Amino acid sequence: MQGRRREMAGPAGACLALLAALALLAGCQPKGPPVFQGYIEGEFVYVAGKIAGRLDVLPVARGDLVSAGQTLYVLEHAYEAQGVALAEADLRQAEDTLRDRQKGLRPEEIDQLLADLRRAEAEHALSSLEYDRRVKLYGQSVIAKEELDTSRTTHARDKQQVKSLEAKLATGKLPSRVDQVHAAQDAVEAARAALEQARWNLGQMSQPAGVAGLVYDVLHYPGEWVAAGAPVVTLLPPQNVKVRFFVPEAVAAGLAVGREIRVAADGAQPVVAHITYIAPTVEYTPPVIYSQGFREKLVIMVEGRFAPETAARLHPGQPVDVSLEPATAPKPAGGGA
Structure with missing residues (x-):
């Protein structure tokens, strides 16, 4: 019986020895x-604008790959477009006023002043001759002193009229006063600033992608009202x-x-x-x-x-x-x- 046990234990002992050796070998393997x-x-990059509006155009969809500068969405912008047109008209009017201040009268107005000056010079020449004649007649005691005084007054008036028209003609050939020109320049700058503001407002209604990336999510869809500052598209740049x-x-x-x-x-x-x-x-x-x-x-x-x-x-x-x-x-x- 003991020999029989030894025969049976032989293969089992060999198996146990093999398992122990494998376990030892596995423990020696580097971890x-x-x-x-x-x-x-x-x-994520949340794309939003600073002005509220109705979402009209959404050319991208979730999962799209977009490049920097590509349009992501467009809001309704008829009011902002009219604001740009109005600001452009105001700027043109301000620029026209400035040009008018920087130059003198129109040629037609200058011609009118010249005609008035020539007529005044003719009247002055006539009143000068009349006054000289009255002086001689008064020296000969032919006319009264009151008649001489009337002629002298008419002569002086015509002389001043000529001087007045000469001054108007000279002024008409000059630009407006410096303060008026500066005021017109300030009006032009204000109109330009208003136009830039109107264009910026219009630009806020269409948002481009600031970076290239994946359209990870779309938070609003066409027809919905988008509040100011509310993101519409979520981007995930790589x-x-x-x-x-x-x-x-x-x-x-x-x-x-x-x-x-x-x-x-x-x-x-x-x-x-x-x-x-x-x-x-x-x-x-x-x-x-x-x-x-x-x-x-x-x-x-x-x-x-x-x-x-x-x-x-x-x-x-x-x-x-x-x-x-x-x-x-x-x-x-x-x-x-």
């Missing part, structure tokens, strides 16, 4: 780099996508900004990232870090489009594994086999 659970986060993960304090002590890391999502090849920020304070592990078992129950909503340039592989909220091992391992020193 891989630590993997930390994280998630993808996006810093440079605003980042990974967020959490490591122990001991591990964080060995990290530095600019270090290369690898980020892997379920069913995808790891991608390279670089550390851009290390928090200066510690915190409790947030509840959004999921266990491997719970992650299998998560789903991600995907909307497919036929844009060939679309290469979106990471999505905000997507759980990922982060490895601190660099993507390219350093070559061993010496180059030995």
Whole structure:
């Protein structure tokens, strides 16, 4: 019976010895780099205007890729367009007034003054002759002194009329007074400022994309009233996508900004990232870090489009594994086999 037990224990002992050897060998294998659970986060750009209005045109849809400067939406803007037209008319009127202040009378007005001056000069010449004749007649005691005085007054009046018309003619050839010209210039500047304001108001009714990126969401649709400052389109520029993960304090002590890391999502090849920020304070592990078992129950909503340039592989909220091992391992020193 003892021999029989030894025969049966022989194969079992060999199996146990083999399992022990495999366990020892597995314990001697080098451990891989630590993997930390994280998630993808996006810093969104909310496109809005400063003036309220009805949404009339929405040429983009969720999931579109837009370039910088591309129109995202247009609000109803008939009132603002009329404001621009009115401001342009006011500017033209102000500029016409300034030009009128900077020059003298019109040629027709100058000709009228010249005609009045010639008539006044003729009347003055006639009254001068009449006055000289009255002086002689008064010296011969032919006329009374009152008649001489009347002739003298008429002569003086005609002389002053000539001087007055000469002064008006000279003034008519000059521009307006300096203060009037300055006032007209100020009116032009004010009209230009009003036009710029009207154009700015009109520009607020049509919002272009400030950056290139993905149309992540559309918050209003044509026909809806959009309040001032309310976003209509949400953009996600590719440079605003980042990974967020959490490591122990001991591990964080060995990290530095600019270090290369690898980020892997379920069913995808790891991608390279670089550390851009290390928090200066510690915190409790947030509840959004999921266990491997719970992650299998998560789903991600995907909307497919036929844009060939679309290469979106990471999505905000997507759980990922982060490895601190660099993507390219350093070559061993010496180059030995």
